[in-house]
Amino acid sequence: MAQAPAGEPIRIGFSMPLSGALAGNGRPALLAQQVWAEDINARGGLLGRSVKLVFYDDQSNGANVPGIYTKLLDVDKVDLVISSYGTALIAPAMPVIIRRGMAFVSLLGSSTNEMFKYGGTANISPVGRRMNVDFAKGFFEIARGLNPTPATLSIAGLDSDFSNRAMESARWQAREHGIRVVYDRAYPPSTVDFSPIVRAIRSAAPDLVFFASYPPDSVGLLKAAGELKLTAKMLGGGMVGPQVTAIKAQLGAQLNNLVCWDVYAPEPTMTFPGTAAFLDRYRAAAEAKGAETLGLYAPPLAYAQMQVLEQAVTRAGSLDQAAIGAALHREAFPTIIGELRFDQTGEWVEERNIYIQYQGVTGNDLAQFKQPGTQVILYPPQYRSGQLRPGFPAA
Numbered sequence: 001m002a003q004a005p006a007g008e009p010i011r012i013g014f015s016m017p018l019s020g021a022l023a024g025n026g027r028p029a030l031l032a033q034q035v036w037a038e039d040i041n042a043r044g045g046l047l048g049r050s051v052k053l054v055f056y057d058d059q060s061n062g063a064n065v066p067g068i069y070t071k072l073l074d075v076d077k078v079d080l081v082i083s084s085y086g087t088a089l090i091a092p093a094m095p096v097i098i099r100r101g102m103a104f105v106s107l108l109g110s111s112t113n114e115m116f117k118y119g120g121t122a123n124i125s126p127v128g129r130r131m132n133v134d135f136a137k138g139f140f141e142i143a144r145g146l147n148p149t150p151a152t153l154s155i156a157g158l159d160s161d162f163s164n165r166a167m168e169s170a171r172w173q174a175r176e177h178g179i180r181v182v183y184d185r186a187y188p189p190s191t192v193d194f195s196p197i198v199r200a201i202r203s204a205a206p207d208l209v210f211f212a213s214y215p216p217d218s219v220g221l222l223k224a225a226g227e228l229k230l231t232a233k234m235l236g237g238g239m240v241g242p243q244v245t246a247i248k249a250q251l252g253a254q255l256n257n258l259v260c261w262d263v264y265a266p267e268p269t270m271t272f273p274g275t276a277a278f279l280d281r282y283r284a285a286a287e288a289k290g291a292e293t294l295g296l297y298a299p300p301l302a303y304a305q306m307q308v309l310e311q312a313v314t315r316a317g318s319l320d321q322a323a324i325g326a327a328l329h330r331e332a333f334p335t336i337i338g339e340l341r342f343d344q345t346g347e348w349v350e351e352r353n354i355y356i357q358y359q360g361v362t363g364n365d366l367a368q369f370k371q372p373g374t375q376v377i378l379y380p381p382q383y384r385s386g387q388l389r390p391g392f393p394a395a
Helices: 023-042 062-074 087-100 137-143 161-176 195-204 215-227 245-255 275-289 298-316 321-327 366-370
Strands: 010-016 051-057 080-085 104-107 121-124 152-158 180-187 208-213 234-239 259-262 333-335 338-340 354-358 375-379
Touching: 010 023, 010 062, 023 051, 023 080, 023 245, 023 275, 023 298, 051 062, 062 080, 062 087, 080 087, 080 298, 087 104, 087 161, 104 298, 121 298, 137 161, 137 208, 137 234, 137 259, 137 354, 137 375, 152 161, 152 195, 161 180, 161 208, 161 234, 180 195, 195 215, 208 215, 215 234, 215 245, 245 366, 275 298, 298 321, 298 333
Parallel strands: 010 051, 010 080, 080 104, 104 121, 152 180, 152 208, 208 234, 234 259
Antiparallel strands: 259 354, 333 338, 354 375
16 A cells, blocks of 8 residues: 655646636646646655645646746746646746756647756657647648648648648648648737638639648638538648537537547557556546546646646655656656657657548547547558548538
8 A cells, every 4th residue: 555645735836827728728627627636645645745736726827937937936936837838828938947947847839948948948849849740740741642732821820839830831841741831821819700811712722631620720710611612632730729628519510520639539459558547547637627538638647737736746756856857868668648758958869740531530439539430540660550531621
């Protein structure tokens, strides 16, 4: 039996988008972190002490983040810090983290440390160090299998750090594959009417459509595409939104044939030790709390975020921040999303952007998304679980 934790709890501080545009991923991520806290305390705690999570709602607003982390460190006196969800909420915390010399494990950032080059961080995100090049690679590798080979591309995305990097990667890959860009536009965060964008894309009549969007605009773009009968040989790309449970339920069969970036899919080719057990734990907790019950996007990565922090602290043998930061880069970390290694910037040594296609979605029942065959992995080859169904929308 595990020895009962002794002494004051180790306090882990962070912000999380529990309201606002990113809450659809922030709330499930928090629940996964709470599941980890229950798990580690049941095992005897961290360094022999129990763990307590101290968190605040950043409201999906980066302007709130620096103040929250200053409060966590100066007022709450937390022992460890982790990041909020996503690039827009990680980057504002970095100056505070760097000034205090804190080790920092972040969640789903996109090369956030590229500018800072801080040595004490690790990023739980499959995009890797070369997001501007590699992010869209899978989309274009899949498109190579179309007959005839696609010749034209339209790009549209949100004017934000993550989406701009995704669009830059799409342009880079288009040049590599000899595909001509016939429409290319970044729209402001205030955009609510996507009809003009979709009309312009329809007029350009591209073979491929690559969107780089966040949840609210992903819904807006797909709805406008349906209403205006936008067609393409392949449509999707770097869309954050279809992964969210509420959006899956909202769009249902409209998702069919969408080829979309993702981080995990419940396919037999993508199984890691502990994933199934975690999803069972997460779903039971989510059902009890009336929360998002699928847990297929941010939650496995959020649990892995805590596993990496746990192992780094254990390897350091103390709460010394420099020792923990150094431990993040020395050895591999076994997690429920596979074995992870981090380079000196904190990014994965091997990127793992997966592209899935929604197939056979019927109605709005969420149970179908728990089963193999609904989110078929098309890229990378080692996780491929099915064949591309050409054309969007689905016939």
